[in-house]
Amino acid sequence: MLKRIEIRDFAIIDQLGLDLGPGLTTLTGETGAGKSILLDALGLCLGDRTDRSMVPAEAGKSEVHGLFDVADTPRARAWLTEEALDEDDECLIRRVVQSNGRSQAWINGRPVTRHQLEQLGALLMGIHGQHAHQALMRPDTQRRTLDGFAAHPQRLEAVAELARRWRRVSAEIESLSGGSADHHDRIELLRYQLDELDDAAPSAEEMAELEREQRRLAGAGEIITACQQSLEALYDGETSAQSLIATAERELSAHGDVDARIDEVQQLLTTGQVQIDEACQALRQFADQLEMDPERLEAVETRLSRLHDLARKHQIEPEGLAEHAEALRAELDRLTSADERLVTLNAEKEKLFSDYREAAQTLSESRQAAAAALSERVDSLLGELGMAGAALIIAVDPDDQATPSEHGIDRVRFDVRTNPDQRPAPLQKVASGGELSRIGLALEVATADTAELPSLIFDEADTGIGGAVAEVVGRQLRALSAHHQVICITHLPQVAAQGMHQLQVDKRQNESGRTVTDVRPLVGDQRVHEIARMLGGLEITENTLNHAREMLDQAD
Incomplete structure (x- = not known):
């Protein structure tokens, strides 16, 4: 879970420090106030490629710190331990970008590569929206999402262990036979x-x-x-x-x-x-x-x-x-003496391959059954989220000739059809930013009990919707926050009102005349007035305020 983020000299942010808690946090503010810049900064912290244009001309560097609680994130803890970067239950990430485009990164005070940062970031947070840091696009993420929903860890481990044993025996055969005719x-x-x-x-x-x-x-x-x-x-x-x-x-x-x-x-x-x-x-x-x-x-x-x-x-x-x-x-x-050993090893390899094929086929059947159930659940949620007629098609394509792999013989691919008359196509080629965000939301809600990531961010999940559908989106996000820390950037009061915490993003001119962004937490009447602004625009009446109070009361 993300506990705190600190940003200094990044785009139009001078200096910012935010404490975040569990549950659903909504970010609101006028269009162009800089809400998405927060996600850009967070993406940088999680291993995105640098963009020196984000370093202000008057600053020599940009700096982002992210403090994460990894007590309940076993995969992230295991990765940190394996890389000798663990530090109790907290993980502090620091990323610095120089004005020439070069960057440096640290995890718990120790220097790391961008690749290491990207690996850890994929275990800490999922970002859904029009950003480069979208784990949902990755085939391995799609496979893990399906496996998590299928809840078949014993089948996965059986396949992985047989694949490891097959590789060890194959390596010994290669060594004994010399790998060529020069034996x-x-x-x-x-x-x-x-x-x-x-x-x-x-x-x-x-x-x-x-x-x-x-x-x-x-x-x-x-x-x-x-x-x-x-x-x-x-x-x-x-x-x-x-x-x-x-x-x-x-x-x-x-x-x-x-x-x-x-x-x-x-x-x-x-x-x-x-x-x-x-x-x-x-x-x-x-x-x-x-x-x-x-x-x-x-x-x-x-x-x-x-x-x-x-x-x-x-x-x-x-x-x-x-x-x-x-x-x-x-x-x-x-x-x-290799000839005798080779006879034994080749027999063992053949037996392992047969056992692997059987275990991988069982895993494939489990995946196919889970794919049908998950697709059905996501399709139902997409209808509630204003994407009637959209469908998620999860393809599980077994390759009987594939070399034994710890992940089995299947190629798992998430295709999507946003309209009934369209042909399914890979997720990233069909969905717009708002559609992709809602598809991600539907998947996260459908797999909430089994998903691995502790924190989720949604940007533009409410694009192109309103009214009752917007309220459904908000309720689904709030329901999802029972299992994850959820941060949502929204323009809709129906979504904002569902948040347990609300942050307002403002844009202003500083003393030197430069445009800068501020973020502040809203409490009490501050939050009522922000919801009312989102409802009524420039003119806020008593009726608008009452409506805002009613929405907050209903959400609570």
Whole structure:
């Protein structure tokens, strides 16, 4: 339900904030006062395409906010949750249009695309009239309207589940068979690649060891030279570290009894000699064991080169060759065993298709029965709404060759005949704005108990009617508001009087001489005078006021 709308700098609206409640709200005012501009702003909030001509020349941008209560709107709540845009039981939509035509949109403070806004808008509100935002024109809306009236959710879910299972099995068959004639070629390629990898027998541990050994063998000469030079400096040379420390120790030993600190230094030097001796012994053993081995070096480098070539060929790191081989082996096992699996899957697919066809046919029969009942009910209402002879023809055309779909095998189409001598044609090609709005009203009333949208707006539902028919329209709108929030733009007092709330739209000149629109809620005598104005025009008499009071009293 729409709780509040705020508009700033949109067409001839400077700034406007409206709180709306449940039930029927009527919008009245002089022709050209800007009533339909409110719907344009609301349509913008619900995902309509932008029109930069609606941004006033003196304003840099237009801005519209819509606050909705989604507590009792499960489909909208589910969509918000799925898109990670949910925020308790309220939904705040903000749309900004720049003077250059660019727009931005937010849902609950998070930026969204216009497509997302349009998706959510289709779940929050239906607009009937001469506007682009007309869900009734959409084939999916027509199908959902019929399904809602038919009240067969179990049949719908059965068809949807069978279609999902059929698609999953079809996808697995496609995967196993390769989707083309290259299934056998893929098996042969995998076998060749595995033979090559198994012959190389790579492992991550071997790679690390080979690289260490290669570095050691390649640098053996430099390492031996470094060992010899180090031994010369530490022990073997005439001025080695060991001999220098020994000399220092002898010089200090004669003075150790003079100061204890000299004795401490002497002990440290002794420890240093011991450590140098141990280091030189270990270094000598390492150098003795190290030898030049060109043949082994060549073998190691050849092995490394082969592994790196394989890794480049498979576009992976050398350390991953063993893991890659296992992945190829698993794929080969799956493909070579696919023939048996394919036999099972094809049998399952055939059975699912048969079950789907049966369930879809049952759903189609239910739709056809509901279509006849809904058409009859709508036709009766259209007669009451001043469209005698008009008829809604709901076509349910099953396609026995259609690929399984979650919605079944039917193409649902709403055709209309506005006069008995006309041929039925699609809704949008036949009905005028006022006719379309009344057809929408008849459908909403006929499906009030099952319709999904929480809020409905009717524009020009009273075009071309008056008198008793206008009163019927008003009563039907009021009856509809027991199930939905209903907002109706009207020029007829019979319709306006049926509203639980009434808003008046006025046009005036502001301080700068610019024409602007204001909207204000009417209460008490204000509402009586507005109904009287609609009844009597410029001259409002006491009789007109009494008539207005009587109409309001009768409506209440």
